[in-house]
Amino acid sequence: MADIRGVETLMSVTYDIAARDFVRAGEAANKLKRLLQQLGLDPAVIRRAAIAAYEAEMNVVIHSYGGQMKVDITPETIEILCQDSGPGIPDIEQALQEGYSTASEEIREMGFGAGMGLPNIQRSADQFQIESTVGQGTTLHVTILHEAGE
Amino acid sequence: MKLAEVLEALSLAVDDPEMHNKEVEGGYCSDLLSDVMAKAAARSIWVTNQVHPNVVAVASLIDAAAVIIAGGMKPEEETVKKAEELGIPLFSTDLTAFDVVGRLYALGLRGKSRNG
Ligand SMILES: Nc1ncnc2c1ncn2[C@@H]1O[C@H](COP(=O)(O)OP(=O)(O)O)[C@@H](O)[C@H]1O
Ligand SMILES: [Mg+2]
Numbered sequence: 191m192a193d194i195r196g197v198e199t200l201m202s203v204t205y206d207i208a209a210r211d212f213v214r215a216g217e218a219a220n221k222l223k224r225l226l227q228q229l230g231l232d233p234a235v236i237r238r239a240a241i242a243a244y245e246a247e248m249n250v251v252i253h254s255y256g257g258q259m260k261v262d263i264t265p266e267t268i269e270i271l272c273q274d275s276g277p278g279i280p281d282i283e284q285a286l287q288e289g290y291s292t293a294s295e296e297i298r299e300m301g302f303g304a305g306m307g308l309p310n311i312q313r314s315a316d317q318f319q320i321e322s323t324v325g326q327g328t329t330l331h332v333t334i335l336h337e338a339g340e
Numbered sequence: 341m342k343l344a345e346v347l348e349a350l351s352l353a354v355d356d357p358e359m360h361n362k363e364v365e366g367g368y369c370s371d372l373l374s375d376v377m378a379k380a381a382a383r384s385i386w387v388t389n390q391v392h393p394n395v396v397a398v399a400s401l402i403d404a405a406a407v408i409i410a411g412g413m414k415p416e417e418e419t420v421k422k423a424e425e426l427g428i429p430l431f432s433t434d435l436t437a438f439d440v441v442g443r444l445y446a447l448g449l450r451g452k453s454r455n456g
Binding site: 212213215216217219220223233237240241244245248300301302304306307310313 | 371372373374375377378382388390392393394396397398400401402418422426454
């Protein structure tokens with residue numbers, strides 16, 4: 191099948207992400223990681239995809255009302271599209287700053303809310319796009335190239 | 341080094357031979373999940389005081405050799421269940437994180453982060 195950009199998709203998977211479910215949080219990223227391992231991709235590429243997927247998933251769990259992560263694997267790329275319904279991000283530039291977090295004290299005590307999620311996604315991504323509408327939700331689009339490696 | 345050596349140094353007992361043979365290449369100590377996710381190298385021993393199930397999700401994502409919960413904290417029930425499900429060796433000890441790391445360092449294990 192061909193998607194809107196005309197790129198052949200090898201595989202497409204969608205994972206649901208529930209808000210505030212800290213028992214299941216991280217399952218989407220782990221399922222994706224196992225799939226990428228089964229496809230025999232380079233461990234460094236898998237790690238970068240795992241970081242991006244984990245941080246995107248945790249942001250949906252912590253900061254939104256719930257969402258979905260859709261992953262397309264093409265011959266050249268891993269495309270992660272993470273969409274949620276939620277409060278959105280009023281100032282994206284500020285949200286992207288290392289250390290900036292609106293997470294509660296309770297969340298921070300669990301070791302989340304270090305404000306490293308979005309910066310880590312950016313570092314792991316070959317392409318990174320974030321769009322957010324206050325009062326509606328946030329969409330994150332991450333592209334990771336198979337060959338770029340570390 | 342094998343996980344068996346690490347467990348012995350921490351006086352932790354398991355009788356799963358598969359676990360004993362697990363290869364350990366280094367260690368990482370942090371309670372910030374994003375920090376561990378970004379930096380800890382694969383096949384490391386992860387020493388933490390966090391006890392909730394997301395620890396296991398992260399350990400699995402980074403291919404941790406094992407998780408040691410230090411300082412007398414006990415893993416939550418869901419954490420233990422998830423560790424079994426995902427095949428992550430999970431231990432807890434009364435030793436503080438400082439002492440766990442000290443013992444592992446004395447064994448010859450070194451801190452290892454992903455980008456050297
Ligand atoms: N999906 C999202 N919905 C709403 N706000 C978000 C979302 N993702 C990130 N944010 C906002 O951006 C901030 C920074 O995100 P991040 O870098 O992942 O750090 P952290 O999650 O540790 O706070 C968050 O504290 C939050 O205010
Ligand atoms: Mg985050």
